[in-house]
Amino acid sequence: MDRHEEFREFVAARGQALMGTAYLLTGGRHQAEDLLQTVLTRLVTRWHGIQADGNPEGYVRTALYREFVSWRRVARNREIPRADMPDIAGHENHEDTAVQRVVLEHALRRLTPRQRAVLVLRFYEDHSEADTARILGCSVGTVKSQTHHALRRMRTLAPELADLLSETHLTTPRSR
Known part of the structure; x- marks a missing residue:
């Protein structure tokens, strides 16, 4: 197994859930993808140590929230144009x-x-x-x-x- 295989497995297993959180934070699919990609790119080289800590998802989520707050401190444009709406499954009305x-x-x-x-x-x-x-x-x-x-x-x-x-x-x- 190469050094990034465990990272790829983690992203495959938890990527959708992390993307959902990133979407809630940013309010847009493309911004959420950018946020998640930025965080994962920063963490891939340190994945072995992050995983050895015992809570890799917690570490990634912490990095996601902190990166979002950091991005938003710099960006002042709060309105994000939307071309699509997310699926709303499981709701009666x-x-x-x-x-x-x-x-x-x-x-x-x-x-x-x-x-x-x-x-x-x-x-x-x-x-x-x-x-x-x-x-x-x-x-x-x-x-x-x-x-x-x-x-x-x-x-x-x-x-x-x-x-x-x-x-x-x-x-x-x-x-x-």
Whole structure:
């Protein structure tokens, strides 16, 4: 087995899930591909050490979130044109869900990079406040305040998502 075979196997097995996270962060397929490719390119040469650490997916996800926040600090254009919509499988009311998804994506794009990363980690990936802080390299207090400010901003930007952004809905564990 060549030195990159284990890396290729990891990407084949977990690439789609990582792409989904990158998509949630960037809001666009092409930007998500760029983000994921940038991170994977940086990690391929160090893969043996990353894998020896025992949690390669956690390491890649941490790198993905940190790279996204780094990119967004530099880029100030928050609006990303969209030519296509992602598939929405498993929902009974596709029309309402599609509208809700578009509204949610537009509101997410108007958050700061750290706020968006915190919401994705906390409510999409179901990470604890402590894990989110570790992944983003900040304090738990920062995660709490960023979550609070992000949810308040989301409620202002998209009042039609009030049910989705309710405290009850957000504290209920998501089925995976």
